[in-house]
Amino acid sequence: xTKSTKPLLSGHAREEIDHWVAKYPEDQKQSAVxxxxxxxxxxxxxxxxxxxMDAVADYLDMAPIAVYEVxxxxxxxxxxxxxxxxxxxxxxxxxxxxxxxxIVRHIEKKLxxxxxxxxxxxxxxxxxxxxxxxxxxxAPMMMVDHIYYENLTPEKVDDILDGLE
Amino acid sequence: MSDDTLTIxxxxxxxxxxxxxxLIEVTDAIxxxxxxxxxxxxxxxxxxxxxxxxxxxxxxxxxxxxxTPVMDGMKVFTQSNYAREAQKSVMEFLLINHPLDCPIxxxxxxxxxxxxxMGYGNDVSRYQEKKRVVKDKNIGPLVQTExxxxxxxxxCVRFGEEIAGIQELGSCGRxxxxxxxxxxxxxxxxxxxxxxxxxxxxxxxxxxxxxxSARTWEMKQLPxxxxxxxxGSNLDFHVRRNEVKRVAPAENEDINxxxxxxxxxxxxxxxxxxERLTQPMLKTDGEWQEVDWETALYAARDRLKSAIDNxxxxxxxxxxxxxxxxxxxxxxxxxLRESACQNIDHRLGQIDFSxxxxxxxFPGLGQSIADLENLDAALIIGGNLxxxxxxxxxxxxxxSLNGAAVMQLNSVAYEFNYALDKEIIVSxxxxxxxxxxxLKVIGEAADFSTELKDFLxxxxxxxxxxxxxxxxxxxxSASILLGTLCESYEDYYTIYALAELLAEHTGACLSAAxxxxxxxxxxxxxxxxxxxxxxxxxxxxxxxxAEMINExxxxxxxxxxxxxxxxxxxxxxxxxxxxxxxxxxCSSFQSQSMLEYADVLLPIALFAENEGSYVNAEGKQQNFxxxxxxxxxxxxxxxxxxxxxxxxxxxxxxxxxxDQLRAEALTTIGDIKKGKSMVPLLSAPxxxxxxxxxxxxxxxxxxxxxxxxxxxxxxxxxxxxxxxxHINSKLAEQLGLLESEKxxxxxxENSLTLPLVLDDKVADGCALIHARQTETAAxxxxxxxxxxxxx
Ligand code: SF4
Ligand code: FES
Ligand code: FES
Numbered sequence: 001x002t003k004s005t006k007p008l009l010s011g012h013a014r015e016e017i018d019h020w021v022a023k024y025p026e027d028q029k030q031s032a033v034x035x036x037x038x039x040x041x042x043x044x045x046x047x048x049x050x051x052x053m054d055a056v057a058d059y060l061d062m063a064p065i066a067v068y069e070v071x072x073x074x075x076x077x078x079x080x081x082x083x084x085x086x087x088x089x090x091x092x093x094x095x096x097x098x099x100x101x102x103i104v105r106h107i108e109k110k111l112x113x114x115x116x117x118x119x120x121x122x123x124x125x126x127x128x129x130x131x132x133x134x135x136x137x138x139a140p141m142m143m144v145d146h147i148y149y150e151n152l153t154p155e156k157v158d159d160i161l162d163g164l165e
Numbered sequence: 166m167s168d169d170t171l172t173i174x175x176x177x178x179x180x181x182x183x184x185x186x187x188l189i190e191v192t193d194a195i196x197x198x199x200x201x202x203x204x205x206x207x208x209x210x211x212x213x214x215x216x217x218x219x220x221x222x223x224x225x226x227x228x229x230x231x232x233t234p235v236m237d238g239m240k241v242f243t244q245s246n247y248a249r250e251a252q253k254s255v256m257e258f259l260l261i262n263h264p265l266d267c268p269i270x271x272x273x274x275x276x277x278x279x280x281x282x283m284g285y286g287n288d289v290s291r292y293q294e295k296k297r298v299v300k301d302k303n304i305g306p307l308v309q310t311e312x313x314x315x316x317x318x319x320x321c322v323r324f325g326e327e328i329a330g331i332q333e334l335g336s337c338g339r340x341x342x343x344x345x346x347x348x349x350x351x352x353x354x355x356x357x358x359x360x361x362x363x364x365x366x367x368x369x370x371x372x373x374x375x376x377x378s379a380r381t382w383e384m385k386q387l388p389x390x391x392x393x394x395x396x397g398s399n400l401d402f403h404v405r406r407n408e409v410k411r412v413a414p415a416e417n418e419d420i421n422x423x424x425x426x427x428x429x430x431x432x433x434x435x436x437x438x439x440e441r442l443t444q445p446m447l448k449t450d451g452e453w454q455e456v457d458w459e460t461a462l463y464a465a466r467d468r469l470k471s472a473i474d475n476x477x478x479x480x481x482x483x484x485x486x487x488x489x490x491x492x493x494x495x496x497x498x499x500x501l502r503e504s505a506c507q508n509i510d511h512r513l514g515q516i517d518f519s520x521x522x523x524x525x526x527f528p529g530l531g532q533s534i535a536d537l538e539n540l541d542a543a544l545i546i547g548g549n550l551x552x553x554x555x556x557x558x559x560x561x562x563x564x565s566l567n568g569a570a571v572m573q574l575n576s577v578a579y580e581f582n583y584a585l586d587k588e589i590i591v592s593x594x595x596x597x598x599x600x601x602x603x604l605k606v607i608g609e610a611a612d613f614s615t616e617l618k619d620f621l622x623x624x625x626x627x628x629x630x631x632x633x634x635x636x637x638x639x640x641x642s643a644s645i646l647l648g649t650l651c652e653s654y655e656d657y658y659t660i661y662a663l664a665e666l667l668a669e670h671t672g673a674c675l676s677a678a679x680x681x682x683x684x685x686x687x688x689x690x691x692x693x694x695x696x697x698x699x700x701x702x703x704x705x706x707x708x709x710x711a712e713m714i715n716e717x718x719x720x721x722x723x724x725x726x727x728x729x730x731x732x733x734x735x736x737x738x739x740x741x742x743x744x745x746x747x748x749x750x751c752s753s754f755q756s757q758s759m760l761e762y763a764d765v766l767l768p769i770a771l772f773a774e775n776e777g778s779y780v781n782a783e784g785k786q787q788n789f790x791x792x793x794x795x796x797x798x799x800x801x802x803x804x805x806x807x808x809x810x811x812x813x814x815x816x817x818x819x820x821x822x823x824d825q826l827r828a829e830a831l832t833t834i835g836d837i838k839k840g841k842s843m844v845p846l847l848s849a850p851x852x853x854x855x856x857x858x859x860x861x862x863x864x865x866x867x868x869x870x871x872x873x874x875x876x877x878x879x880x881x882x883x884x885x886x887x888x889x890x891h892i893n894s895k896l897a898e899q900l901g902l903l904e905s906e907k908x909x910x911x912x913x914e915n916s917l918t919l920p921l922v923l924d925d926k927v928a929d930g931c932a933l934i935h936a937r938q939t940e941t942a943a944x945x946x947x948x949x950x951x952x953x954x955x956x
Contacts, residue, residue, distance in 0.1 A: 050348075064348075064349075065332050065333060065335035068337055068349075069337055069348075072348070
C-alpha cells in the first residue's frame with residue numbers, strides 16, 4: 001500500500017523519540033514508547049489519535065495494539081480530542097477531607113461541563129483524576145497544564161482559570 | 166538422581182520434579198488437578214487469575230501453582246482447607262463481574278468457569294452492586310465476542326503474541342475499565358485465529374459460524390483428519406443430529422500439537438453449501454434431469470465404454486483432486502488401468518513434467534513435522550508457507566524464535582509472523598537463476614562436475630546469494646522447502662534439481678510437501694500417468710494433466726475438482742471440457758460451468774462424510790471414518806467407483822468394505838518410504854530474463870479447493886482472491902497507472918478489465934493476479950506474459 005507523503009511525526013518529535021530510544025539497549029526500542037507518546041500528544045494539542053499512535057508504533061517497530069494498550073492504560077494520555085487546558089482536581093483522601101468536592105462542583109458550574117468533559121469553545125478540559133497527586137500538604141489542590149496549584153478556594157480557582165487564554 | 170531433579174511433596178506424596186518446573190506442571194504430570202484459568206501449557210505464564218493458589222509449607226501466604234518454581238523438599242497442599250479457602254475467595258472475585266447468562270451462552274456446558282464455579286463457587290452471591298458491561302467487538306467473521314464475559318486471563322492476548330505471531334488483541338484501559346479487544350475495529354488476520362475460541366476459558370470468544378446453533382451436551386464428538394494441507398491435522402467433529410456443527414483440534418503433539426488452522430476449522434461449512442450436489446443428474450438433449458443412481462451409473466458406464474471402445478483408451482482421462490482419499494485414488498487408477506488407460510493425474514497446477522520420471526516416490530517433508538522446530542536455517546522457495554501450511558509455518562516460527570535463519574526466495578515478499586533473515590524477491594522467471602546463484606557460491610568451495618560448472622558458468626552472483634549460501638552451509642540442520650507456487654512454474658524441475666543439488670552440497674534436507682491433504686497419497690496410490698501404486702514403473706506412460714487439457718480428450722472423468730479453477734490454465738481446461746464428447750463428474754459440488762460441460766453428475770461424499778485415509782507430508786498414513794452421512798443421495802466415492810468398475814465388467818472390484826480395499830491398496834503400495842530419490846539433472850537451460858511484464862499467481866489460503874471455496878465464513882475473510890491486479894509502485898509509475906484506476910489486462914487472446922492494487926511486496930516487473938477465482942479465470946494461465954494498460 002502507498003503511504004501518505006505527509007509525515008505524521010514532526011521532525012522535532014522524531015528527534016525527541018530518538019533521544020529516548022538512545023537511552024535503552026538497541027533491541028529495546030519499545031521502552032521509548034512513553035516518552036514518544038508524551039511528545040506526540042504535546043504537539044497535537046493534548047491528545048492522541050489512532051493515526052498518531054500507529055505512527056509511533058511504526059517508528060518503534062511495535063504492534064499498534066501494544067501502543068494502544070500503553071496509551072489507554074496511563075491516565076496522562078488522552079485518546080479522544082480534549083480542550084486546550086487540562087484541569088485535574090485531586091479528589092483523593094486528603095483533598096477530599098479538605099473540600100475538593102466543592103472545588104469540583106464550583107468548576108463544573110463555572111464552566112458548565114461535567115467532570116470528564118471539554119467546554120464547547122475547546123478552552124477547558126476537566127479531567128477525571130483518580131490518583132492522589134502527591135501534594136497532600138497543600139490540599140485541596142489541582143493541576144492545570146502540569147502546574148500545581150494548592151490550598152484552593154473557589155476565588156483562587158476563578159483567578160487561575162480566567163487567566164488562561 | 167541427577168543434578169537436575171529434586172523431590173517435592175504434593176498432598177503427602179513424594180514426587181520427583183525437574184529444576185525450574187512450575188508447581189502446576191508437576192501436579193499436572195501426576196494427575197492432581199489444580200484449578201486454573203490463565204495458565205496454559207503452550208503459553209507463557211501470566212499468573213493473573215490467581216485461581217491456582219495452593220498452600221506451601223512455610224510460605225506466609227497461598228502461592229499460585231502456575232508461577233511458583235519447585236524447590237527441593239517443598240511441601241505442597243492442593244486440597245487443604247487453607248488452599249480451598251483461597252481458591253474459593255478468588256472464585257468469588259471472578260464472579261463479581263461475570264454475567265449469569267450461562268443459559269444463553271454458547272460456552273455453557275464446556276466452560277471452565279462454569280465447571281470450577283460448581284466446585285469452588287457459592288450458591289448465593291454476596292455482591293449486590295452493579296456488574297460491569299463491556300461492549301462487544303467485531304473481530305471478523307470467524308470469532309464471536311461477548312466481552313462482558315471476559316475474565317481477563319489474557320490467554321487470547323498471549324496467543325497472539327506467542328503463537329500466532331501477530332499481536333492483534335490487547336488489554337486496553339486499566340483496573341475496572343480494562344477491556345480485551347483490538348482497540349480499533351479490525352478483523353483478525355491470523356490464519357490460526359480460531360484457536361482463541363478453544364483457549365478462552367469462558368464464553369467471551371466463541372465460534373461465530375456456530376453461534377446459537379446447538380448446545381454442547383447435544384453434540385457427539387467424532388474424530389477426523391483435516392482435508393486441506395499436507396499436515397493432516399487431527400480434529401474432532403462436533404455432530405448433532407447427523408450434522409457437523411463445529412470442528413475443534415484433537416491433540417497430537419507430533420502433528421498439530423493442540424492447534425488447528427482456520428481453514429481446517431471452518432471449512433466444514435462447505436458441507437452445507439447450497440451448491441452441494443445431492444442427487445445424481447443426467448443431461449439428455451441438453452436438459453438436466455435428476456435421476457436415480459442406477460440410471461446415472463449406467464449412463465456413466467455407457468459413455469466411458471463407448472469412448473474407450475470407439476476412440477481408444479488413450480482418449481479417456483481423469484483429472485482428480487489430491488484431497489481425495491488414498492483409497493479413492495487407488496480405485497480410480499485401477500479402474501482406468503484395468504481398462505488400458507493410463508491418463509490420470511492430480512497435478513492440475515503443474516506444467517513442467519520433464520523430469521517426472523526422476524521424482525521421488527512421493528512428495529514429502531523429508532523429515533518429521535516436529536523436526537522443523539530444530540532447524541538452524543531454512544530457505545523457502547516459491548511458496549507462501551504461512552498460508553499454504555499454517556502448522557508447518559508454526560513449527561518454523563518456533564525455530565526462528567530460537568535463532569534459526571529463515572529465508573525466502575519468492576516473487577512476492579510474503580509476510581511471515583516472524584522476522585526473516587533474508588529475502589530475495591524476483592520475478593518467477595528469475596527464480597531459478599537466483600537459486601543457481603546460491604548454488605554457485607557453494608560451488609566455489611565444492612567439487613562440482615564439469616557439467617554443473619558449465620551450467621552455472623553464466624550465472625551472476627550477488628551478496629544475497631552469498632548470504633543464503635553461508636547460512637545454509639553453516640547450519641547444523643537446514644532445510645530447503647519448495648512451496649506450492651513453484652510447482653506451477655515452467656521450469657519447476659530446474660528449480661527442483663537446483664534445490665536438490667543445493668541440499669546435497671550443504672547437507673540440508675529437501676522438502677517438497679505439496680499443499681493438498683493427500684498429495685503424497687496420490688503419488689503413492691498411482692494417481693499419476695507414469696507410475697502405478699507404490700511408484701511402480703509403467704511401460705507406456707499416459708498423458709499428464711497439461712497434455713490431457715491441451716491435446717483434448719474425447720472423454721473426461723473428473724473427480725472432486727473444478728478444472729476451470731484448479732487447472733493452471735483455466736481457459737484451456739474449459740475449452741477442452743466443452744469440446745469433449747462426454748464428461749463424467751464425480752463431485753460433491755455443482756457449478757454453472759460444470760452444468761455446461763458435464764453429461765453425468767455423480768454426487769459423492771465429502772470430508773466429514775467420507776471414509777478413507779490420507780498420507781501426510783511426513784509419510785504418515787491416517788485413517789478416517791465418516792462422522793455424518795453424505796448429503797442427500799451422495800455416496801462415498803469408493804463405492805461409486807466400485808459399482809462403476811463392476812458395471813464395466815472389470816475384475817477385482819468386489820470389495821465388501823473399505824478395510825478390504827485399504828488392505829489391498831496398502832499392500833500394493835508397499836512400504837511408505839521415500840524410495841528412489843531424484844537424480845539431479847539439469848536438462849533445460851536457465852530462463853533468459855524477460856523484458857515484458859510477467860503475470861504471477863498465488864492461491865489465497867481460503868480458495869485452495871472446492872470444499873473451502875464453499876465455506877461461507879471463510880469466504881468472508883481476507884484470505885480469498887480479490888480479483889485485482891497487484892503491481893508494485895515502480896511498475897505502476899513506468900506504466901503511468903494510478904491505484905484508483907482500473908487496468909486492462911491482456912493475456913494471450915484473453916483480456917479483462919480489473920481493479921488495480923499497488924503492492925510493493927510484488928517483485929519488479931510482475932503482476933500478481935490470484936489463482937483459482939472465477940473473476941479472473943477468463944485470463945487463462947496462472948503464469949504467463951501479460952500486457953497492462955489503461956482502460
Ligand atoms: S477473552 Fe477469553 S481468553 Fe481473552 S482474556 Fe478474556 S477470558 Fe481470557
Ligand atoms: S490527596 Fe490530593 S494530593 Fe494527595
Ligand atoms: S492459573 Fe495460576 S494464576 Fe492463573
